[in-house]
Amino acid sequence: MPKEDRKILFVVVATGISSVVTQLLLIREFLALFQGNEFVIALILFNWLLLGGTGTWLARQAGNRRLPGTRQLGRLTVALAGLTPLLFFSVRGLRDLFFIHGTSVGFYQTWAYTFCTMAPYCLLVGFLLPYSLFVLRAGHPGYSSTFVYMTDNLGDVLGGALFSFALVYLVTPLQAVLIANLPLLALGWYLFPRDSRCKPSTLLVIFAVFILLMSGVVLERQTLTSSEAELVHYQESRFGRITVFKNQGQYTLFSNGAPILSTQNQSIAEETIHFPLSQLQKAENILLISAVSGMLAEVDKYRPAQVDYLELDPAMSKVQFSFDLLQKIPHLTLINQDGRLWLSRTNRSYDAIIVNLSEPETFQTNRFFTDRFFALAKSRLTPDGILSFSMAGFDNYIAEPQLQKLSILYNTVSGHFKHILLLPGQNTVFLCSDQTLATDIPARLRKKGIKADYINGYYEGDITDERIKQLNNILIKAMPTNQDETPRLMRIMFAQWFAKFTTSPAWFVTLLSIAIALYLSRLRREEFLLFTSGAIIMGCEILVIFAFQIFFGYIYLEIGLIITVFLAGLLPGAWLGNRLHKHGRRVLPVTDLALILLLIVFILVLQQGGYRLPIIFYLAFGFTVSLVCGCQFPMALSLLGDDNQAAARAFSADLVGAACGTLVTSVVLIPYLGLYQASLCLIGLKSLSLLLVVTSHEP
Structure with missing residues (x-):
């Protein structure tokens, strides 16, 4: 493999590590800022995936206008490393600027705040993966998009494992940002042409980004202080953020942003x-x-x-x-x-x-x-x-x-x-x-x-x-x-969230439904399959997260592990799909059927007593679902043509589907229908995909 290609692939891995660590840190960050629950987690993941899909679409447009190069990729990579600490500074610093300190925030305000603060970072993350492929194909027109997809998955898994087994136990959020982004910064600099790496302008930019990353570590505590009380204790535990504020001799203990003891x-x-x-x-x-x-x-x-x-x-x-x-x-x-x-x-x-x-x-x-x-x-x-x-x-x-x-x-x-x-x-x-x-x-x-x-x-x-x-x-x-599997109290709490701010989810649901319908009308069958697979994998991830919450209760510790497991299956799945891509027309219906059967098994086993099942069952289910979904990507991409346009459309369909699956499953299906009926709805979606693939008469 040429040295230049190896450098680009290392950047893809480093981007995956950085983005997943950032995503998991952001979830904890927003939970602490908005005293959040699973609905806030869903909004974060929805915005992340939707913005990532939009960034992928923008990469397709950029690839049409100018020839991608390693210099541009290096600049974008360095920019991503610099955006990460700025993202956390803005998330922490702007909250009290837009909302009254200490007050609760409604659904639409939470959605808008998370969307706007995350947008620059997520758009760039979504842009970089297909753009990296375009740079590779500029020198090797037939370069495998599946291999880039697998490389990205490897970075995602490493990032999830790094967070779940090390960072969450050992360091604070902005220390984790530094650790996850230093390799990305170094590799971005290494992508610059040899004759420009040591130019003063280049070194000045690299040094400025490094200072940004270091400033997060130095200013970590200051970003959490309040003008109304003195921060006397700050700690990141495995289960969330612990802070103690002192005001007029009174101590108040906060857990993930919510006051619990005074x-x-x-x-x-x-x-x-x-x-x-x-x-x-x-x-x-x-x-x-x-x-x-x-x-x-x-x-x-x-x-x-x-x-x-x-x-x-x-x-x-x-x-x-x-x-x-x-x-x-x-x-x-x-x-x-x-x-x-x-x-x-x-x-x-x-x-x-x-x-x-x-x-x-x-x-x-x-x-x-x-x-x-x-x-x-x-x-x-x-x-x-x-x-x-x-x-x-x-x-x-x-x-x-x-x-x-x-x-x-x-x-x-x-x-x-x-x-x-x-x-x-x-x-x-x-x-x-x-x-x-x-x-x-x-x-x-x-x-x-x-x-x-x-x-x-x-x-x-x-x-x-x-x-x-x-x-x-x-x-x-x-x-x-009120049942574990049918949380009727949660449904009322969700409705109260809107009623408290005299709003309704109707506008959001209506506009989202129209946007999804318009988007789906432009998809080919293979893209629709990837859309549904993205929705299924994230829908199943939400099911497992909520099942963990119901049966075990300590989701804030385990969420990194769950996300990592759901990412881990994509890599071997993509490898298997790449081996079978010549038989994609016959194998894709089988994989859709496999996903349907997995969900049926999930329902039946949970009905027999989900609270008695070991944790490994839920992790194995997540790994298997992601393996099957990962297997579908190379085969569907092969049927789409596997050129730059097809690759960008495939990446985008997968991410947009994942965004929709996250939001609909967590905000609508589980609170209003329960775990079992939510699973049946996902089965119905995959059955539609199976029907379209089976009835396709394209050669």
């Missing part, structure tokens, strides 16, 4: 602890799933024999105790494990299980408000034990979406407990037990000799028998239950 939470601490524990004759063994400041001190007033405190992230629990946001008490056991996983494995029985989690705005949180969780919690309670959890409170009027959520939860938990009491305090607290529940909580506390300043002062004025009776009477008995 030194002034006394009222919430008293409600959360005393509402359930006052119902018990004796509170000896207590399980806390998450906590707020002051909660452990309130638990200690009952002199329990054992208190198990569950916190998934070890770094998070360490910070909680370091800043006295939580105080250690006698007989406390700190357990760094997922709450559902602990309950499924422990043999301990508890007098009280207190779930102190926010409303289910993510699938990870939703797992603690489903039928299966309530059954699991019931199995770990003593005969007279009590389960407690809460939702957002209300004043005198309860909005319809909130009433629907409370009704769904009531109907879900009522299948497992004989008595359920809703107390409308600062939060609406659910008390669930097989023993009779009482509302005279201040009297019970006085009888036990327990002092609770907030409850004794405000309970009888705020939580009257009339309010309790009214709330329990207006619940909608016909509402369905």
Whole structure:
């Protein structure tokens, strides 16, 4: 292989490494900035893929106008390395410029912000892959586009592995940006002609980009500071970003941008602890799933024999105790494990299980408000034990979406407990037990000799028998239950996101549907096949991400691994497809059928008990799906003609399909239909592709 070709292929690999590391870092970044959930992940991936597909289309236009060369490729590569730190500076710095600090942001604002900040980088990433192929073909007209595709996949896999197994554990985001982009910068410089590499102008540009990359490392902490509070602690754990801010002597702990603990939470601490524990004759063994400041001190007033405190992230629990946001008490056991996983494995029985989690705005949180969780919690309670959890409170009027959520939860938990009491305090607290529940909580506390300043002062004025009776009477008995695989609470939370900002997804869905229809009308059958394969692979990736979230709960740690596995299958798949490309007309229908069968198997296995399956099943499914999709690309490209135009159109169809599959699966199919029906819709899409390929009469 000529030396010049090797240099270009090394650039393709380095671009793949840099882009995947950047993508995974961006997901965590936007989750922290927008207190995000899976819908935000979907928007990021949608924008990334759509912009990448647009960049690929632009490369096709550029390739028609002038002969590509290594000098131009080198300049673009250096520009990409320089854009990466600028991308993160803009993402962090512009958020408070466009939106009020500390406020939540709506769907359209989130989409527009992520789209605009990511656009320069993603367009260039999408441009570089086909442009690299055009440069190679300028010297070797018959150069294999499949080989470039495989080389890019190799870089993607290496980038995913580097992030998942090293960077996420060892360095901060902007340190990771430096590590991932230094090779890209060096290789871009090496692409310059020998006589211009050491020119002052060239060295000045390279040095400027290097300074940009280094400045990210130096200014990392400053990019996270707030004008309203002092940043006293910053840490990137495996599970996300941990920050502690100090304002007027008060400490507030943030996890992925969301405030979760403050030194002034006394009222919430008293409600959360005393509402359930006052119902018990004796509170000896207590399980806390998450906590707020002051909660452990309130638990200690009952002199329990054992208190198990569950916190998934070890770094998070360490910070909680370091800043006295939580105080250690006698007989406390700190357990760094997922709450559902602990309950499924422990043999301990508890007098009280207190779930102190926010409303289910993510699938990870939703797992603690489903039928299966309530059954699991019931199995770990003593005969007279009590389960407690809460939702957002209300004043005198309860909005319809909130009433629907409370009704769904009531109907879900009522299948497992004989008595359920809703107390409308600062939060609406659910008390669930097989023993009779009482509302005279201040009297019970006085009888036990327990002092609770907030409850004794405000309970009888705020939580009257009339309010309790009214709330329990207006619940909608016909509402369905909340299931792991059919997260009905998530559907309402998504609708509330729009209602909060008086917007509707209708405009977005309508415009997107029109754009997709116009795009599809211009595709050949083989391009449509690649479009559907892109949609399938990303749809399946979203299915696996959401299934992980549902059954295991720690998606922020595993998302890099999942994405890496879905990328890893493309490389051997493309190699196999390249070997079979002469038989593409016969083999393509077989691969479409294989994807349909894989999805059918996925549905059947999940129905038999997805929560009992090992993690390796989901990873193997992802690898196999990507292998089959990777196999299709060379065969479809061969049928398209494999010239520069065909290669750019194929890359573009694959990326645009992936963008659509990401958004539709995560925002529409799973929240509104559930995992199984979402899988059936993907099967329907691939069946249409199979039908078109089978009925094709082109030679």
